[in-house]
Amino acid sequence: MNAELFAVFAGSSIRLAAPMLLASTGELVSERAGVLNMSVEGMMLTGAFIGAMASWWTGNPAIGLLCGMLGVLPVALLQAFLSVTLRANQVVTGIGINILALGGTTLVYREIFGSRSEAAIPGLARWSPPGLGQLPLIGDAVFHQVWLLYAGLLVLAATAWTMRHTALGIALHAVGVSPRAVDQSGVSVVKLRYGAVLFSGVMSAAAGCFISIGDIHTFTEGLTNGTGYLVIAAIIFGNWKIGRTALACLLFGAATAMQFQLQMFGLHVPTALLVMLPYLLALIAVAGLIGRQTAPPSLTRPFSR
Known part of the structure; x- marks a missing residue:
């Protein structure tokens, strides 16, 4: 393996990890608040579709990104209403929304473009941090990424600071541990959980837009291809800590990049094994084989006053 090929592999790993990093930032806040947002996959797909269609219609990918996040x-809100207000099973409702999103986006896309069309969509610009993009060998391959990745890193840092150092962050942590104590203190559990789910939705939509208008510049049916489920696995892998979750996303991104890069290194591994590798790592994480996992005590538990 020479340095140039390794730089390409590292850059691909970061690019493929970026959607998981964006979505996991919001999902981690939601789970810390006690709501398992299983509909991350559907929210990513919905955001990717709306963002792609808005970018195609307006010719402006920035407007597409904004429309995807708002759309x-x-x-x-549906996920929050079902999980928080109606206190429905969060796993069942999330999977139901995922199926609804897959069917809805496929139907509308086929109505607009036909069953086999892949429309070319204006994409988000790429950007390199000053100085880093000019580094030999690794500058262009590693650091020349879609600007949304760097914006996501800023949001990640701001979220980590907010969760650790502000009253809002303390309240979100507390509502995932003991919602009754939070309620008795006069803070609304419902508002905190609604806000956490909405934040998760916006970040999931940004992740979907990263794929459609940031990376491949088109939309295809089932575009996210299970990435939302890997996001949830990454949070378990990271033991509900922001830094470790980000590293887990990078690990899953590297595992996905191997599907395309190992042949360049002269390593001949069955394609089926490479395709299943990210999900195998996710299974190991969920099974607890990498150590004891400590979830928020009130995760998935509905609260009633």
Whole structure:
């Protein structure tokens, strides 16, 4: 393996990890607040579709990104209403929304473009941090990424600071541990959980837009291809900690990149094994084989006053 090929592999790993990093930032806040947002996959797909269609119609990918993030809010509100207000099973409702999103986006896309069309869509610009993009060998391959990735890193840092150092972050942590104590203190559990789910929806939509208008510049049926489920696995892998979750996303991104890069390194591994590798790592994480996992005590538990 030479340095140039390794740089290409590293850049691909970061690019493929970016959607998981964006979505996991919001999903982690939701789970810390006690709501397992299983509809991340559907929200990503909805955001990717709306963002792609708006970018195609207006010719402006920035408007497409904004429309995608705003257009997913009704889906997030539905998830919050079912999970928080109606206190329905969060796993069942999330999977139901995922199926609804897959069917809805496929139907509308086929009505607009036909069953086999892949429309070319204006994409988000790429950007390199000053100085880093000019580094030899790794500058262009690693750091020349879609600007949304760097914006996501800023949101990740801001979220980590908010969760650790502000009253809002303390309240979100507390509502996932003991919602009754939060309620008795006079803070609304319902508002906190609604806000957490909405934030998760917006970040999931940004992740979907990263794929459709940031990376491949088109939309295809079932575009997310299970990425939302890997996001949930990454949070379990990271033991509900922001830094470790980000590293888990990078690991899953590297596992996905291997599907395309190992042949360049002269390594001949069955394609089926490479395709299943990210999900195998996710299964290991969910099974608890990497150590004890400590979820928020009130995760998935409905609250009533």
